[in-house]
Amino acid sequence: MKKNTVTLTDNRTGKTYEYNILDAARGPSVVDIRTFFQDTGMFTFDPGYTSTASCKSTITFIDGEKGELRYRGIPIEKLAKEHTYMETCFLLLNERLPSIDEHKEFDLELRHRAFLHEGLRQLFNAFPDNAHPMATLSAAVTALASFYREHLELDTEEEYQAMARRIIAKIPTIAAFSYRHSLGIPFIQPDIDLYFTRNFLTMMRAYPGGKMHLGLHGHEEIKEVEVRALDTIFTLHADHEQNASTTVVRNVASTGAHPYVAIASGISALWGRAHGGANESVIAQLEMIGSVENIDTFIARAKDPNDNFRLMGFGHRVYKNFDPRARILKHLQDELRIELGLNTELMAIARKIEEIALSDEYFISRNLYPNIDFYTGIILTALQIPKSMFTPIFVIGRTVGWISQLIEFKKDKSSKIARPRQLYTGK
Ligand code: CMC
Numbered sequence: 001m002k003k004n005t006v007t008l009t010d011n012r013t014g015k016t017y018e019y020n021i022l023d024a025a026r027g028p029s030v031v032d033i034r035t036f037f038q039d040t041g042m043f044t045f046d047p048g049y050t051s052t053a054s055c056k057s058t059i060t061f062i063d064g065e066k067g068e069l070r071y072r073g074i075p076i077e078k079l080a081k082e083h084t085y086m087e088t089c090f091l092l093l094n095e096r097l098p099s100i101d102e103h104k105e106f107d108l109e110l111r112h113r114a115f116l117h118e119g120l121r122q123l124f125n126a127f128p129d130n131a132h133p134m135a136t137l138s139a140a141v142t143a144l145a146s147f148y149r150e151h152l153e154l155d156t157e158e159e160y161q162a163m164a165r166r167i168i169a170k171i172p173t174i175a176a177f178s179y180r181h182s183l184g185i186p187f188i189q190p191d192i193d194l195y196f197t198r199n200f201l202t203m204m205r206a207y208p209g210g211k212m213h214l215g216l217h218g219h220e221e222i223k224e225v226e227v228r229a230l231d232t233i234f235t236l237h238a239d240h241e242q243n244a245s246t247t248v249v250r251n252v253a254s255t256g257a258h259p260y261v262a263i264a265s266g267i268s269a270l271w272g273r274a275h276g277g278a279n280e281s282v283i284a285q286l287e288m289i290g291s292v293e294n295i296d297t298f299i300a301r302a303k304d305p306n307d308n309f310r311l312m313g314f315g316h317r318v319y320k321n322f323d324p325r326a327r328i329l330k331h332l333q334d335e336l337r338i339e340l341g342l343n344t345e346l347m348a349i350a351r352k353i354e355e356i357a358l359s360d361e362y363f364i365s366r367n368l369y370p371n372i373d374f375y376t377g378i379i380l381t382a383l384q385i386p387k388s389m390f391t392p393i394f395v396i397g398r399t400v401g402w403i404s405q406l407i408e409f410k411k412d413k414s415s416k417i418a419r420p421r422q423l424y425t426g427k
Contacts, residue, residue: 006031010040026061043421050317053242055250056412059092059404060241064318069325071239072096080328085234086110086196089400092239093164093407106165107195113169114190114199116177117147124181133178133392134271140174141167141264152258154410163259164403171399172196175392176203182388197231198222200396204389225339226383229332230393233376236325237397239404245269245276249402250409251418259406266402267395273312276398279390282313282377286346286353295352303362313374314357320367329375333382342382350378 004021017039020032030053037043046052061070069076071088072095079088083097090098090106098106123143127136144167145151151163177187186208190199201222240246248269252262270276289298301309316323336342354370357363380390409415 027063037421043423045423049242049247054247054418055242055409055415057241057405057408058095059408060239060401062241062318064316064320067319067322067324067327069240076236076324077328080232080235083235084195085231085238085397088235088238089168092400092404093161109165110169110196111190111192111194111199113166114173114192116170116173120144120147120174121177121187124177124187127181129182129184131178131182133175133182133388134267134277134395136178136181137171137175137392137395138264138267138271140178141171141267142261144170144174145258145260145264148260149258151260154259154407160407160410164400164407167260167263167403168400172200172396173203175389175396176200178392179204179386179389195227197234198227201227201230204385223340225336229336229379229383232328232332233379233393234397236328236372237376237394237401239398239401243275244272245398246402246405249406253406253409254415254418259403262406263399263402266398270395270398271391276373276391276394278312278371278373279377279380279394280387282374283346283381283387283390285312286349286377289349289353291345292349292352295349295356299353299356299360303360311353311357311368313370313377314363315366315368316371319369319371322369323371325372326370326375329372329379330370333375333379336379336382340382344382346381347378350374 003018004023005018006021008017008019009015010017017036019036021029022032023029033044044052059072061073062068071079072091074091074097079091083091086107087097087103089110090103120140120143123140124136127139148163148166151159151166154160154163173190180187180203188203188206188208191202194202205222242250245266249262249266252265253259273281285298289295298309298311301307302311302314333347337347354374357368357370363369376394377387377390380393381387385393
């Protein structure tokens with residue numbers, strides 16, 4: 001009978017070592033090399049973790065070849081079409097979709113937990129005008145840990161849930177305050193009568209004390225189509241298994257640090273242009289390109305091996321055929337163009353770039369397809385959300401994923417402090 005193992009031979013000594021293969025419920029199996037150093041006296045070398053599974057997880061499954069993404073077994077297309085972001089949050093935290101009553105209770109509790117302690121509110125005064133909302137957001141989430149010291153020690157399911165619900169509820173308020181601080185305009189408090197996503201848009205746009213909202217193209221109220229579009233964006237961002245920021249969250253949590261400090265570290269990691277910061281860079285790049293006539297020059301730069309220029313919003317470490325989130329957003333973008341009568345120059349440049357890149361040998365041979373950030377940038381611009389808020393919006397969506405991964409890590413008795421080794425090449 002064939003054994004479910006891998007045998008490695010050290011060709012210097014002829015010694016062989018046998019390692020078990022652990023089968024995944026879906027996707028590639030893994031070789032269990034936990035005793036490799038003990039057995040061989042050698043480390044494995046895998047910078048950037050291109051071949052390394054850093055943990056076991058039951059939360060999110062991605063098949064990069066097929067372009068498949070599932071949260072708790074449910075395809076992302078189904079969640080985006082049939083469920084709200086609130087239901088998706090419940091699903092990620094509880095491993096199943098909520099009943100009607102559970103949904104109501106969850107939604108109501110989050111509305112009540114959206115307020116910030118007055119002391120935390122004062123913190124914003126310390127930041128300079130024009131501070132980037134991501135810097136303020138990360139700092140304010142670290143500060144949040146000082147208000148909820150009880151979440152440092154988590155034991156019962158109720159304690160985990162309270163910690164998770166509190167941060168998911170407060171992140172939109174902190175993000176909206178960060179934005180308003182960057183403009184020097186007064187904060188708008190959360191409104192418990194409003195659904196999560198509408199509440200966030202209101203905290204971003206409303207005039208202090210009044211009912212008037214700065215809506216799309218002069219409309220006073222926030223339109224339902226805008227709420228739906230942003231809600232879908234939150235759902236698509238909710239989790240993405242062991243990406244860079246999630247790995248940071250798990251690693252910080254592995255030291256026993258406060259969960260909110262781990263989330264703040266995830267926010268910092270997400271800010272980078274190769275990760276969540278790409279959505280802001282996509283629009284900055286489209287603005288730099290300026291018009292359809294200039295596209296060829298920038299495509300040529302993206303292909304030049306001697307030029308560091310990259311086409312932002314293209315490529316992905318895991319998706320090698322298409323990003324399913326991008327496909328959903330492409331449809332959403334088309335719907336918005338029709339429903340809101342939008343057809344901006346930026347959208348025209350984006351469409352042309354997409355068309356060229358999808359038929360160009362350089363991009364095809366490297367499997368470089370538009371990713372989620374390519375479309376979020378365009379849609380959020382269409383919703384009149386300023387560039388500096390694109391990555392904070394990614395944070396709002398992703399917080400539930402980070403927290404679910406952190407909880408999974410903490411409940412797993414085999415979890416260890418993250419402590420990789422190195423190949424020393426110095427003096
Ligand atoms: N434009 C031009 N060339 C590219 C691009 C791009 N956007 N992305 C990768 N390449 C080329 C790269 O130069 C390399 O070419 P060669 O083989 O000739 O050296 C090849 O494609 C492989 O690139 P890589 O950097 O080894 O791939 P990676 O898996 O390490 O990086 C990535 C993935 C997403 C960091 C990268 O594609 C990138 O920088 N994209 C632009 C930034 C972006 O859109 N990021 C958002 C990612 S999706 C949201 C998220 O998860 O946060």
